[in-house]
Amino acid sequence: MPEFTTTDLSRPTDFPAEIALPPADLWSDEPPMESDRHRKQMDLLIRSLESGWQSRQDFYATGNLTIYFSPHQSKSEDFRGPDFFVVLGTERRDRRSWIVWHEDGKYPNVIVELLSASTAAVDRGLKKQIYQDTFRTPDYFWFDPEGTEFRGFHLVDGRYEELSPDERGRLWSRQLELYLGVYEGWLRFFTPDGQLVLLAEEQEKQRADQEGQRADAAQQRAEQLASYLRSQGVDPDQL
Numbered sequence: 001m002p003e004f005t006t007t008d009l010s011r012p013t014d015f016p017a018e019i020a021l022p023p024a025d026l027w028s029d030e031p032p033m034e035s036d037r038h039r040k041q042m043d044l045l046i047r048s049l050e051s052g053w054q055s056r057q058d059f060y061a062t063g064n065l066t067i068y069f070s071p072h073q074s075k076s077e078d079f080r081g082p083d084f085f086v087v088l089g090t091e092r093r094d095r096r097s098w099i100v101w102h103e104d105g106k107y108p109n110v111i112v113e114l115l116s117a118s119t120a121a122v123d124r125g126l127k128k129q130i131y132q133d134t135f136r137t138p139d140y141f142w143f144d145p146e147g148t149e150f151r152g153f154h155l156v157d158g159r160y161e162e163l164s165p166d167e168r169g170r171l172w173s174r175q176l177e178l179y180l181g182v183y184e185g186w187l188r189f190f191t192p193d194g195q196l197v198l199l200a201e202e203q204e205k206q207r208a209d210q211e212g213q214r215a216d217a218a219q220q221r222a223e224q225l226a227s228y229l230r231s232q233g234v235d236p237d238q239l
Contacts, residue, residue: 034116052197
């Protein structure tokens, strides 16, 4: 994996009396997802990345969770909740929210927003500006789970430059070293050589299918051998 840099958050040492510092276990302030499909898409991204990186403990992937990033370390200002985000170089553990000043100043390395009629303008405009100028998130994507729009951006010299899709319409995330692309209507991850990153249940089904294929092949070979023996006047049941 390449080295990743994150924006350090300055830590003021003197706080005005009227600013109440929040506890470290703040609950997320994020509203529910727009639809069942939006929720399923968010879960799919989280579960597939966790499955593909099951042996890694140096990342945090979640969705619809509040990121608190106030320079005054205040809960009541400067917070956003991306639909899906990944932070690299951090401890893999459960959290109730992401509080930048409690996470060594780290912001997400990758963000995905799921467009809807009520959020698309903000996702394309205000949030994109915040992720570029404040978060300095290297990779930003948005996807419409109920439509066809899928776009991605990479931070270059402090500005987002749009990514060009490959011949299969997939976009490369330099931070994750994975492609993102649409598969059967869902946004999924793909390995550098184009293989779908499988969910745990998909991996299990694949193993079961492979075992079934091996059993079928063994049965076919046994039947072919029995047929050959009979052609030679040998009863295979007597062997």
